[in-house]
Amino acid sequence: MQPWTLVGVLSLLLAVPDALAVKSHDFKTCSQAGFCRRGRALSARAAETKAWKSPYSVDVSSIAITPDKAVFTAGVHSSLYPDIHFGLELRVHEDGVVRVRLDEVNGLRKRYDEAASWALIAEPKISQDITWTAGKKDIRAKYGNNEVVVAFEPLTVSLLRGGKPQVVLNGRGLLHMEHFRNKKVEETKTEEAAPAPEEGAEDAAEQVVLQAEAEPEVNPRAWFEGETEDDWWEERFSTWTDSKPKGPESLSIDISFPSHGTIYGIPQHATRLALPTTAGDSPTFTDPYRLYNADVFEYLASSPMSLYGSIPVLHAHSADSTVGIFHAVGSETWIDVSHASDKSTETHWISESGILDLFLMPGPTPADIFAQYSRLTGTPVLPPHWSLGYHQCRWNYISSEDIRTVQKRFDEEDMPVDVFWLDIEYADEHKYFMWDEKNFPDPVEMTNDVAANGRKMVVIVDPHLKRTSNYPAFQEASDRKVLVKQPNGEGEYEGWCWSGSSSWIDFFDPNSWDWWKGLFKTTALKSGWSWTSSTTDIHIWNDMNEPSVFNGPEISMPRDNIHYGGWEHRDVHNINGMLFSNLSSKAVQERTDPPQRPFVLTRSFFAGSQRFGAMWTGDNLGTWEHMAVGVQMVLANGIAGMSFAGSDVGGFFGNPEPEMLIRWYQVGIFNPFLRAHAHIDTKRREPFLLEQPYKGIVKDLLRLRYTMLPVWYTAFRETSVTGVPVLRPHYVVFPKDPKGFAVDDQYFIGASGILVKPITTKGATETTVYLAEDEVYYDYFSHHVYRGAAKGKEISVKAELHQVPVFVRGGSIVPTRERPRRSSPLMKLDPFTLRVALSKAGSARGELYLDDGVTYSHEKGQFVWREFTAQTAKKTVRITTKDLGAEKKEEAVDGVALASYNPTNVYAETIKDVRVEKIVVEGLSGKPASVKVEGGKELVWEYAPGIAAGGKGEGVAGVLTIKDPKVLVVKDWTIVIQL
Template identity: 75%
Template sequence: MRSLQLLGVLSLLLVAQESLAFKAHDFKTCSQSGFCRRGRALSARAKEAKSSWKSPYSVDPGSITVASDRATFTAGVKSSLYPDIKFGLELRVHDDGVVRVRMDEVGGIRKRYDEAAGWALIAEPTVSKDIKWTSGKKNIRAVYGEKKENEIVVVFEPLKISLLRNGKEQVVLNGQGLLHMEHFRTKTPEVTHTEEPAAQEGEEVIANSETQVVIKAENPRAWFEGDTEDDWWEETFSSWTDSKPKGPESLSLDISFPNHGTIYGIPQHATRLALPTTTGESPVFSDPYRLYNADVFEYLASSPVSIYGSIPVLHAHSVDSTVGIFDAVASETWIDVGRASEKSTETHWISESGILDLFLMPGPTPEDIFRQYSKLTGTPVLPAHWSLGYHQCRWNYVSSDDVRTVQKRFDQDDIPVDVFWLDIEYSEDHKYMIWDEKTFPDPVEMVNDVAALGRKMVVIVDPHLKRTSNYPVYQEASERGLLVKTKSANDEYEGWCWSGSSSWIDFFNPAAWEWWKGVFKTQKSAKGWSWTQSTEAVHIWNDMNEPSVFNGPEITMPKDNIHHGGWEHRDVHNINGMLFSNLTHQAVAARSDTPKRPFVLTRAFYAGSQRFGAMWTGDNLGTWEHMAVNVKMVLSINIAGMSYAGSDVGGFFGNPEPDMLVRWYQVGAFAPFFRAHAHIDTKRREPFLYDQPYKGMMRDMLRLRYSMLPVWYTAFRETTVTGVPVLRPHYVMFPKDPRGFDIDDQYYVGASGLLVKPITAKDVTETTVYLAEDQVYYDYFNHFAYRGATKGKDITVPAALHQIPLFIRGGSIVPTRERPRRSSTSMKNDPFTLRVALGKAGYARGDLYLDDGETYSHQKGQFVWREFIAEKPMKKGKTIRISSKDLGSAKPNEAVDGVTLKTFNPANEFAKSIGDVRVEKIIVLGITTKPTAVRIEGGEDLIWDYTPGVACSDKKEGIASVLTIKDPKVLITKDWAITIQW
């Protein structure tokens, strides 16, 4: 029996290993997907017909009803193709100017899936109280906005919806006439003839071995739908057949941006930030972008192929404005991108199922788009402070002693680390949360040994549950009826993954929610099994939650599986992974009486996943190409709402050379989520294993990351309030500079003023950095001052292996903690250094946010939020005044994530707990004359050094002057001012 079990496991691993490389035949192209093929064919017929093409959909003017709220109107929509089929259209304008467009089949023989928005939105949006619809013979319209700059127009025949700003079209729906909602219908019974019928004039006979059907040669609907039932009722891919019991139900819609030539978003794809074309004369990709969460091993470094997550949000940008759309659909979706001109973009969205539920975000700035989108789906969660440190992982640390040894080696080499991770081999036969007693005989003691040094552990919990009677998690889920069902809706679905024969929890079932929270309790519960061999220092990694099924179609779950409510998996596929991480996030937070911020990493995600933790770019390769594209992917994920993102440092697959690994650490140190990870077949590559100089270079990058934790934490505070991402591409920072629209290899970190360009190519010793403004930029390390220009300027900077191009934008103040420590928890009482980078006008500003980094007490006002300003006072004399003041009292409503504070007490308990923390050094860059006095305002003179600049002036580049104020002893929680005179 034991040998048979071993044989089964080995067979499974062989299957899995065989898939550990991207194989195009494992995944569909558009031509192999029936509904995508139909959608593209519709587009081709429209282009061929050109000006004679007309959408069959129109609004019935007599059916228009304006709701009592005045912001909403509904109307009936009919199709000339099917006069008996009815559709309903609804438009509503939200109080922030966002327009929601919904269209659904009315009175059909089945109900279309309409719950995707319910999972993504944080609340039902509030409609505007200042809207008035005006209906005419040909259209209905509404003008709104503070200056009446926005207008939404619905043309009746053919149906077209346009969002305008100052009279210019920003977003147009169905302008190309590609709207098509395939209505539900009854399958035509097959007709078997005893003898071959004679074809009449105008008819042809289509015959096969089982049936003979007479079809009109002139199908009146063929001009729009095509002349064949193309995979309407059944679809085969490779060895799998999708039963498609509901028949065709896809939704096709063209969305145009007539005055926007650059678009971003719709992650996750391995490609440039500014999306390349898929249609037109010279498309970059031949297939559309696909949104279908999939376990794609070793994904290509340039491809429109779907990967692990799907966020159907898109930004369209121009010098004049930014607009956005959010398409609340959860089914497989393909998106074609084309350029009508240099200043106009056309997209075609083709989804397998669901209703039309589209949000038009008017902008007009990138910041407005982030605010509007986050008001819909939520802002990123404020992470635990420790989770912004360095995470060390591999598949697998093989024993509890292995974990202890790795921790010891980090400390021996003075390399900081905050988290150690365990992959799937910690568990007995891949029964997650059940420790393998042979290799991990003392899991609680091991975790406590790690926690004793202020560190945490992250343990993987995948969604597939091993189907065995000795696994209580599976047994309880099965007994409670919480598992996904097969297409019969009666039987548990069985698939294969790391655990062998597996089933999956259906988190669309509310009954699963409280039960799952109980599973993570560290104390015994009378309500079911709980993870008592765990502690609050253990956090969770949700992998394989696309879901990944080794023996399933496209390595995932069959689309005709059934979820709670009777919905097919095809309807909810892209939401599945978000619900798993959502409930895990809640479960980890609920372990203790005093809730603490959980860390949950997810591979699969959807719109709204930013509320539940971090993501990473999946199973990348240890190559220069993947290093480069991962930077672009993380930027794309950031602008789509998920700031807490990163990629596997070193690459999951392969054995990078030491120089490549150094560059990977530079990339990781400037990503919001910083984790090294590696495949089980790779060589061990912890930083302490390398010889000098590589070990020293990696240690330096890790120490740099830790010194900048105040910057990262402060940036995360801002994104939890505004939705503006932590990583900011050039078009976000400088939306009116067209030279920066395509830049995706350098970016800014929050509002800190830090500009970074990671090096992602071999043997680079210098590189080009683009400065978009007439401002000074200081090299972070050697203080060289580079001068920008009004129309932008390229500068050449050194970038040897030990160097990462990093600059402080003039006008910024950067707070850091410079003392090397073993982990972030050891830094809580360390003093601060302030880098004051004076801008052209002699001014600089920065802020610093602090709280306990672990609990939710910040939502009750337990935090410190300070503003630092350097300015020239309005009086005679040459003086610069550097000051610190409380921001929490001035802006209580902007202080913390998701909570409105009416008042704020700067002398709160947390502030008192760090009351002795001081500023130990202030470095001022750009004072061109040696000071005569530096003193605390109203107090004593300070000790300082001044190094004059070299060949540097207000107009010339060179090494900037540096004033170093030594230990001014000003406290971080108090108001103070320092004056510099010369």
């Protein structure tokens, strides 16, 4: 192993060339990972062998069904290894999700089976309405229009709807759970004849070889597992050797979708939303998609390589239905994707360790899949309102005065911003929680200066702790024995990161939890150290939590390191980063009494991370390609639950020219998470440094973001309840439109009806936008009417540098706040504008959700939730509002929140005087004769003639502007427009 020093590491990482490219040799391909190589080899042999039949079958005599008919269990054996036993368990949840578990029974060792316990929010409730029917070849569980079939020999599990297969497990016979074995006892291939097969292996030979053409000496086990012990007991990569004391333990399973030709999910990868192929004829990528959280410096803009997070959830879609799977496995996993036809998809999942723990989600709609997955792993958190504003960051703001100067410049230019960030250089020798007193002598006063303008700060806290006795966080962790151990399980693991010689907290150890939360307290503790030089206006950025280790294999931690419970790092690698952000989120939440909503940004994540905060797409490059793929990555992460996502505006690396930077801000303001960030070697590029007209364009864009904060917050509220992502790809909104299944460069914001098509190509002055339906769409800025078609239609729109294509779907009502402020908290009593975009039928609908944006009082019914509708009948348009909280209370869609809702709640009282100051109605059929609040006097209004929503042709819509109708947000009212 090469020698490492902190200076050498920093020199390496800071030597960023102008032409950036990922260092591919730092990361494995499938052919360099023994278990992936073995899994793919098995797949190739099976594909070449027509007589291939899986050796796994159900022991019919062992089948058992619990008295409540809720759980099916059975023994499973492999004909190649009659002495090795497996246990199959199948249960159907109340919502129709099917959980399939397979584990080795009474093996030499225990397989890691705790991944689901970290991902799930609770043990799912089991259906009590299942009817099991046993036959000679299979057993079936029927419920509603769905059916689960467990075939005995070979073992397959199929989910059917209406008798039609939707998901099939082991249909291609690639199931293989490498059982535990003793190294010295296990047979090895020699020049001598192969040993006689064990009892039962003669039958297996007929299953795994070309029967007529097989040579008599063929050993079926060798055919199945390979001729040699291929990296079973240790594996070398570059200069590192991975000891494997447990031997081979990988899990391979093929999962087919016979009725679905498009798949989405398994983030995080820099690739198209509809996943390209990796196997079969002419694959897009030659390697499978890899899930292995990694610090991929300067990642490629199109690749199946693993990145910072891993969520093993996948949607399979067709015009008829959507189904999904979630595989609760925390180890490295590779997934091959191929298509037998344009109407079916085959996948092959190969994991290094763990059990089979699959959740089959039957849908049948995208919304159903999001609900089913959310009931398993939780919905995205409702973030603090201020965190939806603009975040300004770079590596690094160098001092307290630097922060004050940046804030001053934003105010001088009248540009809104909510959060200033500090990267690693704020900390003394990168000892997180401890300020560099030379450059940050007054951290509390600095933070208070920022907070005086309604703003917050976010500072970085990485998981590596500098190994020095004068660093309380490290010393206390060492004393408490909560650090990750070396492979022998004895001493503390030592690696290199920004702090130099470092150790890592083992958050799998419950003994670390309360201690870690105590570090964030802003007051002194009776026992232990706490961050007293902080304030509750400081929130947290968790970076490097894959974990990133500069001198480790693949820039990460050795797989044979030991975590709590004796588990190897290989077993839990993809879960590791989630626990760090989880505990940081709880720490920030619990530092106040009563708790306040935390903001924690994480780079590494797993299934369930959506419960704790936001993520970003990592160290992207300042290129057009990275801008474009960033949009696709944010959409993909939303599919897997991580809705609070964004890409660094401007790109982390490089110095984008003004055109690129403008376009990146246009992308950023329509990301759920909006942050500008830059590498230490880049030029300063805060938006106030731009020359005109670029500075003015960015200022207008930032103001647009703040104007639309009611739209964003309402969308986040819905996502926090339903799990449907904040940014909705085309297939989610129009699931029956095949033309849009691959569309991933435009999207809707929640249920607002706002359609966005960011520009991500250099020199563009126009673009095409796909409209999927026979409905009107209004240009957000010009009120121009565009008309779609029943079978879909592309329209051409102008997209000069100052223009971003944004449309309001006919039938939508969009609430905004139009008064510019320096930060979002200063807007809390501002009036609203309602944009009523009439549909062809003359109707519209929208929602507005508000709460205090900071506390958890909304969970106790302290909120305002309004519905706005417009209806046209007999030359009269009626715009009405009502209290959705009161109407939905009996439905209890929010559980406790709605059950305890009262229209005159404390929060509603704080905004009781907030009014609607303007209503804009698009698409009227003509000039009104009168406009009144029902039961009131004539209002002040003006009308600009134009195209009617229900008419023909395109052009500027007829627009009615009602000025200050003096109606209140918290009250019911109706405005009557007489035509």
